[in-house]
Amino acid sequence: MSGESSHRRNARCLKALALLYLALVGASFLLVYGDAYEPAVHLLLFLAACSVGVTASVAVVLLPAEQFSWGFSGGVYALLAASTAMMTFFSGGTSSELYLLFFPLLLAAALHGSWRVALWAFVSVLLFYALAVLPGLLNEEADASVAAPVLYRLGILGLTGVFVAVVYRLSAGGGEEEDSIVSDEDGSLLLERVEREISARRGVQVAVILVDPGRGVEDVEALLERVRARIAEPVLLGEGTVFGLVLSGVGDREIESAARRALAAAGSLGARETRAGVAVYPRDARSAEDLLVAAGRALEAAFEVDSPSAIVLAGRRVTREEERRAAR
Template identity: 60%
Template sequence: MLYLLGLVISLLLVHGDSYEPAVSYVPFYLISSVIVTAAVALLLLPTRQFGEGFCVFSYALYAVLLAAATFFTGGVSSELYVLFFPLLFAPALHGSWKMGLPVATAVLVSYALAMLPGVLNAVEGSDEPALVFFRLATFALTGLFALAAAGSRGASEPEDGYALDEDGSMLLGRVSSEIEARRGAPVGVLLVDPGHGVEDIDLLLDRVRSRIGEPFLLGEGSVFGIVLGAANEGVIESAARRVLAAANALGADETRAGAAIYPRDARTAGDLLLAAGRALERAFEIESPSAIVLAGRDAPRTEGTGTYGAAR
């Protein structure tokens, strides 16, 4: 949405009667079309696509496109430089200075290169070079402030990067957003208790995040939840088996998983979490080293091979 908002502001600004710098409209429209294409493509991508590296690439791409738009709308005299400031603050929302540093660098380099022809061709005694250096210094200070904000936010979060959800509100929010985005398509919630003996819970969560989805560590020991969009019963059970297998590989025992599927087991996000919680409680009633319970089934029975018991 930042891409589209910036484009709308740019178009309104350069077509206003009060805008004095010369505008090369054809190249500017080409840049605008690229921004629109990128914005629409980003809106269509799934949430799990937006990892740290992908976000850095997206912000850097926007910096390059915005620098080009600034060049074609007056260069040093262009007023579109103000749109760089939201870009500098965007990485702070992620709470990662490692993301903010390359984005700030991309902003400084892109703007400097875009303004370089104007600075080199400036008339002697002109204030254009000083204006460019002033803006670069302002960008640098703003970037440092954003990095400090990102660092302070990141310090209050777990170093391993997974979500720590004390009251379950983050998991509930993710479920709600998935249900709204899927528009009636199945949405699964998987609650996992890896039991005792896990050698490295952080490593387990990292493996879950890379192979299945973002885990939300709840404020109940090592219990965590995962939201799976467009997931049917087979997908949910397969994900549960992979999670329990990863936990067992790290020395866990008495592993349990409970799952529920929207809209089969519940019609709201809150009820879906409750159904998954009840399924997890039922999993502890099964005498097996590992058990998976799917909500909305008949009385539990044990099946499967190896160490897994799927209660249905």
């Protein structure tokens, strides 16, 4: 994504969905316990199922944007789909009307700009709804009058997922993968990202991590995908293998941990000599330009460390050998 951090976009989509889901759970509660609702309802179990969705939604609203990786986002959709399926099962199963709560999950998943999240949500919705209605279909008393509505609903959910995928594909122009790695030839994109974080979070630490995985990495794209999923959105600098990360609203321990994880990811893909330079606003620089310069100097200093893997944090060095000695 060339414009904004994928974590921030994922957070915005999921937080909006979480607020909507809370409202829908409240409406479902009123519907199920209304006089006009005919299917049998298991009171305590239905409330327990509702509490799962409510707890997950509240947690999503409160979590920081840095938490919302692609994998985490897919997990949230799976959890909400499971909660909705339990609500459906305990409010009538095959005759429950709460299957309608699955549709917002499918539509919201398409807004992330990632086919992986959309596919994960689609599979979760179909799987968990099928599990919710399966006991009713296997009942000896079930006949065509029970199976037909269920198959119709499964078909509608499936068609909705296909429609969302087609619309998304057309809007993307059938071109490049939507979450392909960002390449920044002159550093302007990374600078813009740092400026945006500093202006949006005045008084909060903003860290720039520059990582050089060396020439031994077997698959640079796989490395960047792994960093994106586990740490933050990487920006590939130029035509080499050096990339940058921007973290905001985190402490020194989290920043160092992110740098170590980036080097560990490179090492797991064959890198033998890895280096990282870290600079933190406002401690190490007072502007975005100076922050990038400080991070660049820290990366240069990392190559002076006599160790296979080294991290320099704007003035002090942290090598893997020192970490091992400290652990002892």
